[in-house]
Amino acid sequence: MTLSDGTGTAAGLPAQSPPVEPAQTGAAKSPRIGWGGENSENTIRNLVLVGVLVVLIAIGAFTQPQLYSDSTWVWNNILSILQLASVIGVVTVGMTFVIIGGGIDLSVGAIVALAGVWATTVATQSYGAGGMIFTAIVVAVAVGLINGVLISYGKLVPFIATLAMLVAARGLAAEISDKQTQISDSAFINGIAAGKLLGIPLLVYILAVVATIGWVLLNRTTFGRRTIAVGGNVEAARLAGINVKRHTMLLYGLSGLCCGIAAIMLTSQGTSAQAAMANLYELDAIAAAIIGGTLLSGGRGTIVGSMLGVIIFATITNLFAINGLSTEAQNMVKGGIIIAAVLVQQFRFKAVTRFLHRNKT
Amino acid sequence: MTGPGDVVLRLTDVVKTFPGVRALDGVQLEVRAGEVHCLLGQNGAGKSTLIKVLSGLHRPDSGTVEWLGQPVTFSNPQAAMKAGIATIYQELDLVEDLTVAENVFLGHEPKVAGFVRRRAMVARTTGILGRLGHGEIPPRRAVHRLQAAGKQIVSMARALSHEARLLIMDEPSAVLAHDEVENLFRIIRELTAQGIAVVYISHRLEEIRTIGDRVTVLKDGRTTAADLSAAETPTSELVSRMTGRTIEYVFPPRVAAPAERAELLAVDGLSRAGEFTDVSLTVAAGEIVGIAGLVGSGRSELLETIYGARRADTGTVTVAGRRLPPGNVGAAVRAGLGMAPEERKSQALLLGEPIYRNMTLSTFTRIARLGFTSARRERDEADRVARSLDLRPSDVGRPVRTLSGGNQQKVVVGRWLLGDTRLLLLDEPTRGVDVGARAELYRVIHRLAAEGVGVLLVSSEVPEVLGLADRVLVMREGRLIRTASAGELDEDTVLDLVMAGSLMEGTPI
Ligand SMILES: Nc1ncnc2c1ncn2[C@@H]1O[C@H](COP(=O)(O)OP(=O)(O)OP(=O)(O)O)[C@@H](O)[C@H]1O
Ligand SMILES: [Mg+2]
Numbered sequence: 040m041t042l043s044d045g046t047g048t049a050a051g052l053p054a055q056s057p058p059v060e061p062a063q064t065g066a067a068k069s070p071r072i073g074w075g076g077e078n079s080e081n082t083i084r085n086l087v088l089v090g091v092l093v094v095l096i097a098i099g100a101f102t103q104p105q106l107y108s109d110s111t112w113v114w115n116n117i118l119s120i121l122q123l124a125s126v127i128g129v130v131t132v133g134m135t136f137v138i139i140g141g142g143i144d145l146s147v148g149a150i151v152a153l154a155g156v157w158a159t160t161v162a163t164q165s166y167g168a169g170g171m172i173f174t175a176i177v178v179a180v181a182v183g184l185i186n187g188v189l190i191s192y193g194k195l196v197p198f199i200a201t202l203a204m205l206v207a208a209r210g211l212a213a214e215i216s217d218k219q220t221q222i223s224d225s226a227f228i229n230g231i232a233a234g235k236l237l238g239i240p241l242l243v244y245i246l247a248v249v250a251t252i253g254w255v256l257l258n259r260t261t262f263g264r265r266t267i268a269v270g271g272n273v274e275a276a277r278l279a280g281i282n283v284k285r286h287t288m289l290l291y292g293l294s295g296l297c298c299g300i301a302a303i304m305l306t307s308q309g310t311s312a313q314a315a316m317a318n319l320y321e322l323d324a325i326a327a328a329i330i331g332g333t334l335l336s337g338g339r340g341t342i343v344g345s346m347l348g349v350i351i352f353a354t355i356t357n358l359f360a361i362n363g364l365s366t367e368a369q370n371m372v373k374g375g376i377i378i379a380a381v382l383v384q385q386f387r388f389k390a391v392t393r394f395l396h397r398n399k400t
Numbered sequence: 401m402t403g404p405g406d407v408v409l410r411l412t413d414v415v416k417t418f419p420g421v422r423a424l425d426g427v428q429l430e431v432r433a434g435e436v437h438c439l440l441g442q443n444g445a446g447k448s449t450l451i452k453v454l455s456g457l458h459r460p461d462s463g464t465v466e467w468l469g470q471p472v473t474f475s476n477p478q479a480a481m482k483a484g485i486a487t488i489y490q491e492l493d494l495v496e497d498l499t500v501a502e503n504v505f506l507g508h509e510p511k512v513a514g515f516v517r518r519r520a521m522v523a524r525t526t527g528i529l530g531r532l533g534h535g536e537i538p539p540r541r542a543v544h545r546l547q548a549a550g551k552q553i554v555s556m557a558r559a560l561s562h563e564a565r566l567l568i569m570d571e572p573s574a575v576l577a578h579d580e581v582e583n584l585f586r587i588i589r590e591l592t593a594q595g596i597a598v599v600y601i602s603h604r605l606e607e608i609r610t611i612g613d614r615v616t617v618l619k620d621g622r623t624t625a626a627d628l629s630a631a632e633t634p635t636s637e638l639v640s641r642m643t644g645r646t647i648e649y650v651f652p653p654r655v656a657a658p659a660e661r662a663e664l665l666a667v668d669g670l671s672r673a674g675e676f677t678d679v680s681l682t683v684a685a686g687e688i689v690g691i692a693g694l695v696g697s698g699r700s701e702l703l704e705t706i707y708g709a710r711r712a713d714t715g716t717v718t719v720a721g722r723r724l725p726p727g728n729v730g731a732a733v734r735a736g737l738g739m740a741p742e743e744r745k746s747q748a749l750l751l752g753e754p755i756y757r758n759m760t761l762s763t764f765t766r767i768a769r770l771g772f773t774s775a776r777r778e779r780d781e782a783d784r785v786a787r788s789l790d791l792r793p794s795d796v797g798r799p800v801r802t803l804s805g806g807n808q809q810k811v812v813v814g815r816w817l818l819g820d821t822r823l824l825l826l827d828e829p830t831r832g833v834d835v836g837a838r839a840e841l842y843r844v845i846h847r848l849a850a851e852g853v854g855v856l857l858v859s860s861e862v863p864e865v866l867g868l869a870d871r872v873l874v875m876r877e878g879r880l881i882r883t884a885s886a887g888e889l890d891e892d893t894v895l896d897l898v899m900a901g902s903l904m905e906g907t908p909i
Contacts, residue, residue: 259772261765268761271750278709278741278748279762279815280733339752 081341084332087383088347095354103361116357118240124353125242126304127323128346132253133297134324135345139257140290141270141337142197146186147298148320149208154179154302155312156212159221168227175306176299182208183295187288201291205321212314220313223306232307242304246346249300254342266290270337326373327352330380351376408433408597409454409566414463416449416621418802421793423449424460425621431566436588436598438608438630441618442642442834443806444792447601448490450618451568454599455487456480468565478507486564490571490601490805490832491745492551494558496544501525503543504558528557533583548575548743549695556584567591568599571805573607574831575742577695577860578895585611603806603834604861605635617641643836651842651867661685662720664854665823667706670715675701676878679715683823683854688845690857690869690886692894698878699858700742703825706856707739708732719823733762736822740813740829742858748812749800756782756796758811763819785814790840805832813841823854830864842868862891862898874898 100107107113130147137144157163158175166174182204189200223229234241257263265286268276277283301320306312327348333340352373359369409431416424423446431437439447452458454465456474464471467483474480477487494503501522502509509516510524525539534553537546543554552575559567573581588598588611602608608615612630616623617638625641665683670676676698683689693699704710706717711727718724719735741747749758756775759782760767767777782796789810793803800811813829826845830838845868849855859865865872866886874882874897882897 261768261771261773264757264764264773267753268750271753272746274746275748275750275761277729278707278739280730281761282730338750 081332081344085341085343085347088331088344088351092347092351092354095351095358099354099358099361102358106361116361118238118243120350120353120357121243121246122240123356124349125240125246126301126308126317127320127327127352128246128349129249129297129301129304130317130320131324131327131345131349132249132342133294134321135253135328135331135333135340135342136257136266137197137290137294138325138328138333138335139270139337139340140266140287141273142190142287142290143201143325143335144183144186144291144294145198145201145321146182146204146208147294147324148317149205149212150179150182150295150298151302151305151317151320152312152314153182153208153212153215154299155306155316156216156221156314158302159223159306159312160215164224168225171223171225171228171306172303175302176296179295179299179302180292181295183298184288184292186295187291190291191284191287209314216312216314218314220311222311228303228307229310230307232304232310242308245300245304249297250342250346257342262286262289267338270334271339323349323352326377329377348380405435406433407431408468410464410466411450411454412464412466414450414453414465415461416446416453416458417461420798421802422621424453426463426623427618427621428623428626429616430626431597431599432614433565433597434592434595435613436592436600436611436630438612438615439599439601439618440608440615440638440642442792443810443832443837444804445618445642446621447618448570448804449621451487451489451570451599451601454480454568455485481508481562481564484563484565485568486559486562486566487568488555488559488570488572490574492548492555494543494551494554497542499540499542500529500537500546500554500557501539503554504528504539504561506558508562524561525557528560529553531560532557532587533580547696547700549577549580552576553580556587560587564596566597566599570601571603571832572600573602573604575695575828575860578862579899580695581607603832603838605638605835619644639835642834661687661852664720665706665856666716666718668716668718670702670705670717671713672701672705672710673713675710676705676875679878679880681873681880681883683856685822685852685854686849687871688849688855688857688869689871689873690859690865691873691875692859692862692865693875693898695860697875697898699875700827702875703739703827703856703858704741706732707737707825709739709741736820737825738762738816738819738821738823739825740816740827742827742831744808744812744831748815749808751801752799754797755786755791755800755803755811758800759785759796759815760818762815766819781818782814785817786810788817788840788844789814790837806834806837809833810837810841813844817844817848821848821853823856824848826855826857826859828859829857830859830861862894866891866894 130151134144134147154175157178158171163171163174186201186204189195190197231241236244257266265276265281268279268281269283269286273283301317305316309316328340328345329335330348330351331341331344331346333345355372356369359366407430409429411427411429414424414427415422427446427450429450439450441447449458453460456477456479459473459475465473467485472483474483480487495506498506504525505521510520511517522539526535529535529537529539532553537550537553543551546554552572556572572584576584588600592598600608600612608630615625615628615630615633615638617625617628619642628638661684663682664685667679667681670679679702681689691699691702701710705712708724708727708729708731716723719737722735724735725731745751750761756779760778764773764778767774767781779796786794786796791807791810791814800808803811809832813826816824830841833841845855857865857869866889869886872884872886872889872894873880874894876898
């Protein structure tokens with residue numbers, strides 16, 4: 040598509056004063072190069088992330104050629120990477136919304152633990168799998184909404200409110216479980232993580248469904264638009280008539296909902312729950328979102344990017360595992376990647392657009 | 401050393417492109433010491449881009465910039481400032497959380513052994529503010545607590561804090577009230593008398609006639625006229641050089657004088673401590689009511705309070721017979737109110753988002769079906785408004801960030817032309833909008849009124865209030881001191897009322 044050669048503009052001019060020459064000839068000269076707003080930038084960014092993923096896989100193939108020569112192993116390895124990404128991926132969907140909305144949620148790991156523990160008490164388990172799932176979701180959403188109320192109506196800084204919630208929720212989880220590991224007796228719950236459909240683990244399907252719903256919610260619904268508006272310019276959103284407080288509260292509730300789903304997945308994976316589960320998930324989720332291009336200051340980010348961020352992290356973990364390297368080294372590499380991602384976020388897009396432009400004109 | 405009248409700055413064939421736009425397409429400019437050189441051009445002509453090239457914010461793609469006889473390229477604003485070029489940007493660029501003094505001396509704080517000399521900094525700030533006629537602004541106050549005009553004064557103080565030989569001002573008068581503009585001119589004259597060159601950008605031709613020496617006209621990124629006399633060139637020539645067509649800069653006549661119409665807005669005894677006191681007013685359907693007053697007289701605060709963006713201490717706002725809950729913008733919007741706020745960047749726009757999404761920011765919920773948004777329908781609606789306001793470029797998929805200042809303003813006003821606004825609150829709606837588009841905007845406002853929309857308008861430009869409104873309210877120090885039909889008032893009377901209140905006795909409301 041190109042800008043019209045002035046005829047479009049001319050239509051808007053008063054009839055009694057026709058333009059002597061086409062208006063805005065300057066703009067009309069060069070073709071429009073995908074200025075679909077943020078979309079083109081997002082596409083570029085996501086392609087870069089896919090490139091990073093390819094490089095990581097190439098490193099794997101290079102360091103372990105004999106493993107990679109076995110196609111069954113490769114397929115299974117891909118599945119195990121995706122399975123590794125599934126729980127944190129679900130948490131990251133909620134986190135992405137919160138960050139785009141201009142906030143941060145440090146309590147996600149703690150909410151997962153509290154929901155998991157609450158769902159596996161003897162009392163809850165007596166209601167069966169349905170009762171456990173219901174409990175996990177309700178507990179997690181409730182805690183998320185408490186975060187939201189504290190932040191939007193109590194005017195607490197998100198960082199502080201959710202940090203306090205992190206401590207409190209883990210404390211409550213330890214209290215409820217008496218610091219014991221609670222075994223899940225539900226065959227249904229335990230079967231989720233073990234189950235496969237068409238050879239692909241059920242947990243991967245759950246992530247796919249949650250991420251798809253998240254994508255639709257962000258890109259195609261008024262809820263998503265409000266999220267972007269509130270995070271992009273909170274005063275402008277307020278003056279446009281958006282109920283900023285209620286929306287902020289709902290965002291944390293949404294993050295809680297994702298944590299509730301993750302709690303069931305994680306409980307199923309370990310066939311148990313304990314107060315220390317999902318440790319440091321908040322860091323992984325925030326890091327994945329940032330690597331995926333979500334602006335920490337809010338107003339911008341994509342679900343696709345966040346999911347690529349999660350998968351990149353899972354691939355790194357997997358890479359270290361197949362090479363028998365320590366988790367310490369792995370954490371250092373992850374830290375480096377986060378810093379690189381933020382630096383790149385600041386510089387890359389100016390450079391890329393400039394480059395594209397040079398080539399077109 | 402250059403004497404008065406020598407050329408200090410010369411631009412030859414300067415080109416600057418952005419993705420998809422040739423913002424500058426061969427600009428020539430020559431500025432002499434001690435002159436006020438005016439840059440004229442429509443919204444999007446490239447004026448701001450040009451001064452950003454001069455001040456080191458943008459690097460030109462090609463062409464030469466000669467400063468004091470030497471070809472230069474400034475790689476950043478600091479370099480330009482060091483060389484003696486100070487700039488007041490169109491979009492305020494202050495650090496909101498720092499104090500006035502810290503902003504004024506940002507980047508060149510007076511220091512001893514690495515420590516900032518706070519007391520000296522505050523003292524010098526007080527001095528500069530005093531020179532600007534605004535000794536009342538406390539140097540230690542955080543900038544975000546100032547109103548728009550106050551912020552403008554601070555950025556002016558910042559430019560003056562440098563020992564500049566060229567001062568560039570990009571629409572400095574846009575946020576200033578009448579008397580402050582006078583004040584600004586006094587300062588400009590002082591500076592030019594010292595041999596300092598001034599580049600002055602404004603869409604108000606009468607200002608250019610008063611203060612300018614020579615004029616350069618830009619159109620679509622090219623110099624279409626240079627070395628025109630600011631005082632003598634006929635308006636028609638300036639306008640046709642800018643636009644390539646002739647526009648009468650007049651207020652279109654009202655289609656029909658409003659007959660007896662239903663009362664739409666009733667404000668009763670509205671007060672907010674320290675801002676305005678006991679304000680009562682009404683706006684009928686199809687009526688345009690203008691509020692005249694100085695910056696700081698409480699006009700913007702009043703508008704924001706009616707809209708629910710601020711919570712009234714006492715008093716009520718009634719729309720079509722229904723009381724609005726105080727401090728609730730959502731309820732006001734649902735009742736059919738819309739407000740174009742004073743500061744577009746901080747109060748109205750999502751700069752990174754496309755134009756159409758900014759236009760539909762208050763209507764996307766209504767355009768959506770079952771909570772699902774539709775980019776196509778939103779674009780169609782935005783396209784319609786973009787055409788009626790002559791938005792340039794007209795492609796509504798562009799990020800708002802890439803629009804020129806005047807075009808961003810059109811987006812802010814255009815937002816409320818979508819949907820079913822019944823009462824429009826406009827705070828400085830034509831700020832930074834060029835002559836041609838201004839006429840479009842006036843036409844649109846009249847059309848809305850003809851359709852039965854009530855309009856409450858705040859403007860620092862008295863002719864705009866008088867020309868546009870049916871009824872004028874004069875506000876001073878937070879009180880309404882006079883109501884009259886626009887025909888009964890003239891510019892001088894309003895200015896007298898606004899400033900001294902000399903006619904106050906004998907003609908109470
Ligand atoms: N960062 C940018 N990216 C892309 N296009 C831009 C950018 N900045 C400006 N432009 C485009 O360059 C052109 C010139 O803009 P500029 O801001 O210089 O206009 P102006 O003469 O200052 O207008 P106004 O009177 O409205 O302030 C416009 O078409 C604008 O859309
Ligand atoms: Mg400009």
